[in-house]
Amino acid sequence: MPSNYPGFKYSTDRETFSSAKAKALESLLIEKGIITGDTVNKILSYFETEMGPFNGAKIVAKAWVDPDFKNLLLEDCNAACEQMDFPEGMSGAEGEHMRIVENTPEVHNVIVCTLCSCYPWPTLGLPPYWFKDPTFRARVVREPRQVLSEFGVQLEESVQIKVWDSSAQIRWWVLPMRPAGTEGMSEAQLANLLTPEAMMGVATVKV
Numbered sequence: 001m002p003s004n005y006p007g008f009k010y011s012t013d014r015e016t017f018s019s020a021k022a023k024a025l026e027s028l029l030i031e032k033g034i035i036t037g038d039t040v041n042k043i044l045s046y047f048e049t050e051m052g053p054f055n056g057a058k059i060v061a062k063a064w065v066d067p068d069f070k071n072l073l074l075e076d077c078n079a080a081c082e083q084m085d086f087p088e089g090m091s092g093a094e095g096e097h098m099r100i101v102e103n104t105p106e107v108h109n110v111i112v113c114t115l116c117s118c119y120p121w122p123t124l125g126l127p128p129y130w131f132k133d134p135t136f137r138a139r140v141v142r143e144p145r146q147v148l149s150e151f152g153v154q155l156e157e158s159v160q161i162k163v164w165d166s167s168a169q170i171r172w173w174v175l176p177m178r179p180a181g182t183e184g185m186s187e188a189q190l191a192n193l194l195t196p197e198a199m200m201g202v203a204t205v206k207v
Contacts, residue, residue: 110201
Protein backbone atom coordinates (compact mmCIF):
# COMPACT_ATOMS: atom_id res chain seq x y z
CA MET A 1 0.00 0.00 0.00
CA PRO A 2 1.45 3.39 -0.90
CA SER A 3 2.29 5.45 2.18
CA ASN A 4 0.52 8.50 0.75
CA TYR A 5 -2.80 6.74 0.19
CA PRO A 6 -5.21 8.99 2.14
CA GLY A 7 -7.93 6.42 2.70
CA PHE A 8 -6.10 4.50 5.41
CA LYS A 9 -5.29 6.14 8.74
CA TYR A 10 -3.45 3.41 10.61
CA SER A 11 -1.47 4.13 13.74
CA THR A 12 2.27 3.95 13.10
CA ASP A 13 2.64 1.46 15.97
CA ARG A 14 -0.12 -0.89 14.80
CA GLU A 15 2.38 -3.70 14.23
CA THR A 16 3.57 -3.47 17.83
CA PHE A 17 0.03 -3.75 19.21
CA SER A 18 -0.93 -6.51 16.78
CA SER A 19 2.19 -8.48 17.68
CA ALA A 20 1.50 -8.15 21.39
CA LYS A 21 -2.09 -9.36 20.97
CA ALA A 22 -1.00 -12.30 18.83
CA LYS A 23 1.69 -13.28 21.34
CA ALA A 24 -0.78 -13.16 24.22
CA LEU A 25 -3.26 -15.33 22.31
CA GLU A 26 -0.51 -17.79 21.36
CA SER A 27 0.59 -18.09 24.99
CA LEU A 28 -2.98 -18.73 26.13
CA LEU A 29 -3.52 -21.44 23.49
CA ILE A 30 -0.25 -23.14 24.45
CA GLU A 31 -1.17 -22.95 28.15
CA LYS A 32 -4.52 -24.65 27.44
CA GLY A 33 -2.85 -27.35 25.35
CA ILE A 34 -4.66 -26.39 22.13
CA ILE A 35 -1.40 -25.81 20.21
CA THR A 36 2.27 -26.46 20.90
CA GLY A 37 5.15 -24.03 20.92
CA ASP A 38 6.09 -25.07 17.39
CA THR A 39 2.64 -24.69 15.82
CA VAL A 40 2.79 -20.97 14.99
CA ASN A 41 6.37 -21.20 13.72
CA LYS A 42 5.39 -24.03 11.38
CA ILE A 43 2.46 -22.04 10.01
CA LEU A 44 4.55 -18.91 9.51
CA SER A 45 7.27 -20.94 7.80
CA TYR A 46 4.66 -22.42 5.46
CA PHE A 47 3.46 -18.98 4.38
CA GLU A 48 7.03 -17.78 3.94
CA THR A 49 8.18 -20.72 1.82
CA GLU A 50 5.20 -22.60 0.32
CA MET A 51 2.09 -20.42 0.05
CA GLY A 52 2.44 -16.81 -1.04
CA PRO A 53 2.53 -14.29 -3.89
CA PHE A 54 5.56 -16.03 -5.39
CA ASN A 55 3.14 -18.76 -6.51
CA GLY A 56 0.84 -16.30 -8.22
CA ALA A 57 3.84 -14.67 -9.89
CA LYS A 58 4.97 -18.00 -11.35
CA ILE A 59 1.48 -18.69 -12.64
CA VAL A 60 1.12 -15.28 -14.30
CA ALA A 61 4.59 -15.51 -15.85
CA LYS A 62 3.76 -18.92 -17.32
CA ALA A 63 0.46 -17.60 -18.68
CA TRP A 64 2.33 -14.74 -20.37
CA VAL A 65 4.55 -17.16 -22.33
CA ASP A 66 2.26 -20.18 -22.78
CA PRO A 67 -1.07 -19.47 -24.57
CA ASP A 68 -2.49 -22.93 -23.82
CA PHE A 69 -1.76 -22.55 -20.12
CA LYS A 70 -3.28 -19.07 -20.17
CA ASN A 71 -6.49 -20.40 -21.69
CA LEU A 72 -6.69 -23.09 -19.01
CA LEU A 73 -5.99 -20.55 -16.28
CA LEU A 74 -8.82 -18.30 -17.41
CA GLU A 75 -11.18 -21.25 -17.80
CA ASP A 76 -10.24 -23.23 -14.67
CA CYS A 77 -7.79 -21.53 -12.32
CA ASN A 78 -7.53 -24.47 -9.94
CA ALA A 79 -6.79 -26.91 -12.75
CA ALA A 80 -3.99 -24.63 -13.93
CA CYS A 81 -2.57 -24.47 -10.40
CA GLU A 82 -2.51 -28.26 -10.26
CA GLN A 83 -0.24 -28.30 -13.31
CA MET A 84 2.38 -26.28 -11.45
CA ASP A 85 5.11 -27.75 -9.25
CA PHE A 86 3.42 -26.60 -6.06
CA PRO A 87 2.94 -28.50 -2.79
CA GLU A 88 0.03 -30.94 -2.73
CA GLY A 89 -3.28 -29.35 -1.89
CA MET A 90 -2.31 -25.90 -3.09
CA SER A 91 -5.76 -25.48 -4.63
CA GLY A 92 -7.26 -25.88 -1.16
CA ALA A 93 -6.75 -23.96 2.10
CA GLU A 94 -8.72 -20.80 1.31
CA GLY A 95 -8.37 -21.38 -2.42
CA GLU A 96 -10.74 -24.26 -3.13
CA HIS A 97 -12.47 -22.24 -5.85
CA MET A 98 -10.27 -19.56 -7.40
CA ARG A 99 -11.05 -17.55 -10.50
CA ILE A 100 -8.77 -15.18 -12.40
CA VAL A 101 -9.79 -12.29 -14.67
CA GLU A 102 -7.58 -10.79 -17.37
CA ASN A 103 -6.63 -7.15 -17.69
CA THR A 104 -6.61 -5.85 -21.26
CA PRO A 105 -6.13 -2.43 -22.87
CA GLU A 106 -9.92 -2.06 -22.75
CA VAL A 107 -10.72 -3.54 -19.30
CA HIS A 108 -9.05 -3.17 -15.91
CA ASN A 109 -10.12 -5.50 -13.10
CA VAL A 110 -9.86 -4.88 -9.38
CA ILE A 111 -10.67 -7.27 -6.53
CA VAL A 112 -12.41 -6.55 -3.23
CA CYS A 113 -14.10 -8.53 -0.49
CA THR A 114 -17.02 -6.42 0.66
CA LEU A 115 -17.86 -8.71 3.60
CA CYS A 116 -14.45 -9.30 5.20
CA SER A 117 -11.11 -10.27 3.63
CA CYS A 118 -11.60 -13.34 1.42
CA TYR A 119 -8.34 -13.70 -0.48
CA PRO A 120 -6.65 -16.35 -2.69
CA TRP A 121 -4.17 -17.60 -0.09
CA PRO A 122 -2.52 -20.32 -2.23
CA THR A 123 -1.50 -17.87 -4.94
CA LEU A 124 -1.12 -14.58 -3.05
CA GLY A 125 -0.57 -15.51 0.59
CA LEU A 126 -2.18 -13.59 3.44
CA PRO A 127 -4.31 -10.49 2.70
CA PRO A 128 -2.61 -7.12 3.26
CA TYR A 129 -3.89 -4.40 5.60
CA TRP A 130 -5.43 -2.26 2.85
CA PHE A 131 -7.50 -5.18 1.52
CA LYS A 132 -9.12 -5.70 4.94
CA ASP A 133 -9.76 -2.03 5.62
CA PRO A 134 -13.47 -1.02 5.63
CA THR A 135 -12.60 2.22 3.82
CA PHE A 136 -11.12 0.41 0.84
CA ARG A 137 -13.89 -2.18 0.78
CA ALA A 138 -16.58 0.50 0.66
CA ARG A 139 -14.95 3.05 -1.61
CA VAL A 140 -13.55 0.79 -4.35
CA VAL A 141 -17.09 -0.37 -5.13
CA ARG A 142 -18.51 3.15 -5.32
CA GLU A 143 -15.61 5.01 -6.91
CA PRO A 144 -13.07 2.51 -8.27
CA ARG A 145 -11.39 4.93 -10.67
CA GLN A 146 -10.69 7.42 -7.89
CA VAL A 147 -9.39 4.74 -5.51
CA LEU A 148 -7.12 3.32 -8.22
CA SER A 149 -5.73 6.79 -8.92
CA GLU A 150 -4.86 7.12 -5.24
CA PHE A 151 -2.93 3.87 -5.54
CA GLY A 152 -1.08 5.39 -8.50
CA VAL A 153 -3.02 3.65 -11.28
CA GLN A 154 -4.09 6.28 -13.79
CA LEU A 155 -6.48 4.90 -16.40
CA GLU A 156 -7.90 6.50 -19.51
CA GLU A 157 -11.61 7.25 -19.33
CA SER A 158 -12.12 4.79 -22.18
CA VAL A 159 -10.89 1.89 -20.01
CA GLN A 160 -13.73 0.02 -18.35
CA ILE A 161 -13.20 -0.88 -14.69
CA LYS A 162 -14.73 -4.09 -13.38
CA VAL A 163 -14.89 -4.76 -9.64
CA TRP A 164 -15.03 -8.40 -8.54
CA ASP A 165 -16.27 -9.35 -5.07
CA SER A 166 -14.37 -12.25 -3.50
CA SER A 167 -16.23 -14.52 -1.10
CA ALA A 168 -15.91 -17.81 0.74
CA GLN A 169 -17.25 -19.47 -2.44
CA ILE A 170 -14.96 -17.82 -5.04
CA ARG A 171 -11.58 -16.16 -4.51
CA TRP A 172 -10.85 -13.77 -7.38
CA TRP A 173 -7.49 -12.44 -8.54
CA VAL A 174 -6.11 -10.71 -11.61
CA LEU A 175 -3.99 -11.69 -14.61
CA PRO A 176 -2.19 -8.37 -15.27
CA MET A 177 -1.12 -7.23 -18.70
CA ARG A 178 2.43 -8.13 -19.68
CA PRO A 179 4.43 -4.91 -19.95
CA ALA A 180 6.11 -3.91 -23.20
CA GLY A 181 9.83 -4.53 -23.50
CA THR A 182 9.78 -7.93 -21.77
CA GLU A 183 9.80 -10.09 -24.88
CA GLY A 184 13.27 -11.53 -24.19
CA MET A 185 12.73 -12.25 -20.51
CA SER A 186 12.57 -15.75 -19.04
CA GLU A 187 9.64 -16.93 -16.90
CA ALA A 188 11.73 -16.41 -13.76
CA GLN A 189 12.58 -12.86 -14.79
CA LEU A 190 8.95 -12.14 -15.59
CA ALA A 191 7.83 -13.56 -12.25
CA ASN A 192 10.15 -11.12 -10.47
CA LEU A 193 8.14 -8.23 -11.95
CA LEU A 194 4.89 -9.32 -10.31
CA THR A 195 3.54 -7.90 -7.06
CA PRO A 196 0.48 -8.92 -5.02
CA GLU A 197 -0.98 -5.47 -5.73
CA ALA A 198 -0.74 -6.04 -9.50
CA MET A 199 -2.44 -9.41 -9.09
CA MET A 200 -5.31 -7.76 -7.19
CA GLY A 201 -5.68 -4.92 -9.66
CA VAL A 202 -4.51 -1.93 -7.58
CA ALA A 203 -1.18 -1.68 -9.42
CA THR A 204 0.26 -2.28 -12.85
CA VAL A 205 3.38 -4.26 -13.72
CA LYS A 206 6.51 -2.16 -14.10
CA VAL A 207 9.75 -3.12 -15.83
